[in-house]
Amino acid sequence: MRCAILSNLLLALTLTFAATIGVSGDPTVAAAREAANDLRERQALFQRMEAVTGVPWEYLAAADQWERSVQAVRRDLPKRDGLVALYIPPHVWAGPLNPNPSDTDPRTVAFFGGMGRDANGDGRADPNDPEDVAYAFARYLASYGLSDDDMRIALWEHYGSDRTVRRIEQFVRIIRAFGTLDLDEKAFPIPRGHHYTYTSTWGSARGWGGARIHEGTDIYAAYGTPVVSTCYGIVEVMGWNPYGGWRIGIRDLNNTYHYFAHLSAFQKGLRVGDIVKPGQRIGYVGSSGYGKPGTSGKFPPHLHFGLYKDNGRTEWSFDPYPHLKRWERESRAKGKGRR
C-alpha cells in the first residue's frame, strides 16, 4: 500500500519534471515557453478587464509592467512576481477609514470607499487574487473616464509621481505599437556583416564616454558603421551631450535605458517618441563628444553602449558586457538559421 503511494508520488514528480523541462528536454527552451505562456495569460486577463470596464488593456499592462520592473530592484516593496504585479496598499484596498485594513468583504470595502472589488463572484475582494486586483484597478481608472487624458489624471492621483506616469505612458505606447507583451527579444547593436571589436571596459579609466568611472562598453568599429536598436522600446532622448556627443537613449519594457553614444549621425527620420524594435537602424558609429556640440575626432571612432536601471527614484548604470555577449551569440544563431 505504502509502496503504491510512493510510486504514485514518484510518477507525479516525474510528470511535473517532464512538464517543467518540456518535450525538447531543454530547460531554457521550456522556461522561455513558460514565460511566453505567462505573458499570453496576463494579456488575456487585461483584455477581459477592458471588455468589462472599457479601460484600454495597454494601460493595465503598462502599469503592471512598471510596478513589476520597480519591485524587481527595490527592497522596500513587496514582490508580486505572479500573473499580476499591481500592488494596492491595504488602506487603499479596504478604504482609508475602514477599521479593518485587511477587509475582504466587498460590501464593507465599498462602504468605506476602498478600491477593492470582487471580480470573480467568490464573495471576496481579495488583494492577492490577480483577477480581483486587475478588475479593481481597471474600475478605479474607469472612474476618471476613458480617454488618454483621463488615464493620465487617474494614474497621477494613484501614483503621485510625474515620473511614474511618464514611464507608464511610454510603456502604453510600446505595447500599443506591437499589440503584445512578448517584447523581450534583443539584438547586438552592430548588425551582422560589419567588423567590430570590444572588450570588457566596465569601470576602467581608459574608456571613453563615462563622466567618472566608465559606465559602459566601447565597441570599436569603422566610422559610419550602422548602429541598431538593441531592444523593443521608445526613443526617450536624442541630441548632444558633452561626454556622449550625439547620443540616443531608448527605454525598454523592463524599464531599462539603453544608451548609444559618440554617433556620427542619427538615422534619418528618427525622432524622440518613436517606437523601435531590435535590429532597427538608429544611427552610425562616430567619434563625437568631449566638447561643444559638433566636436568630433578626439578619440578613435566607437560606439559607447550603456545600460541603466530605474527604480522609480534614481537611475544607475550596470555592466552591459555580459548582455552584449549574449545578444551577440543570439544574433549569430539567428543569422545562421536564415542561411
Ligand SMILES: [Zn+2]
Ligand atoms: Zn565608452
